[in-house]
């Protein structure tokens with residue numbers, strides 16, 4: 001059974017198509033990341049998955065059941081964080097969490113609250129009023145509320161916004177553990193692409209409401225562009241020598257030469273040897289790889305062209 005499955009899911013607001021015939025699938029234990037420019041449709045998708053808005057056409061299934069507003073069974077197994085972290089400002093962190101535990105009618109609420117405070121490193125702030133929390137700790141409290149009932153599915157809109165670098169690492173570790181050890185499925189949206197590349201098991205690039213590309217980050221290496229950057233003291237001579245070996249050097253943006261020939265990328269040492277033999281040894285030789293950000297911008301740019 002899939003944790004999330006959408007079939008031609010579409011949401012229109014008058015002339016705006018916020019989500020357009022979207023077909024996505026996330027398996028249990030996936031950390032599925034949605035990335036896209038502002039207005040790409042990520043939040044609209046998340047709201048449909050949570051039953052907060054109804055699709056114009058198409059369907060969404062979550063944990064095996066079609067999403068419908070007010071479905072308590074699905075709500076009991078799902079945790080979510082959307083919009084700005086909302087907590088009762090005058091209540092303490094612990095009181096806020098007790099309230100959620102009571103609303104969800106959890107057995108042994110005090111133990112659950114202690115456990116989630118500990119998991120999210122909120123112990124030093126447990127007796128602080130929510131309004132006095134820093135943005136990062138407010139975000140931790142919001143995550144604690146999403147996690148308190150041990151959900152099978154976590155839906156998180158921008159969960160690492162506002163966290164400091166240490167906080168980002170903590171949340172990454174926590175989400176990875178939940179997915180790996182408990183089989184929790186995590187669907188998240190984020191603009192922090194470097195972080196997404198580390199955390200996610202699948203990445204969906206959403207553009208103008210459509211699924212532009214789906215990536216397995218472990219195989220990103222097979223999909224991104226690579227190039228060999230060579231610097232020498234005499235680029236004209238070096239270019240001539242490399243062309244003599246059947247290669248196609250291009251001038252680099254600043255200086256030096258750029259090669260994209262497969263042979264050059266696989267065997268940069270042959271390039272070094274050829275340049276030494278031609279009397280212009282490399283002062284720099286580096287295989288550069290597009291990162292997720294470059295890859296994302298290139299795909300989005302191509303889609304708009």
Ligand SMILES: Nc1ncnc2c1ncn2[C@@H]1O[C@H](COP(=O)(O)OP(=O)(O)OP(=O)(O)O)[C@@H](O)[C@H]1O
Nearest residue numbers: 013016017018036037038039040041042043044045
């Ligand atoms: N209630 C609404 N009424 C009209 N248009 C809307 C509504 N909600 C969203 N939209 C439009 O739908 C499109 C998708 O918006 P959405 O908020 O889902 O994007 P997003 O990918 O979450 O963006 P961001 O990264 O900025 O949060 C945008 O063009 C937005 O203006």
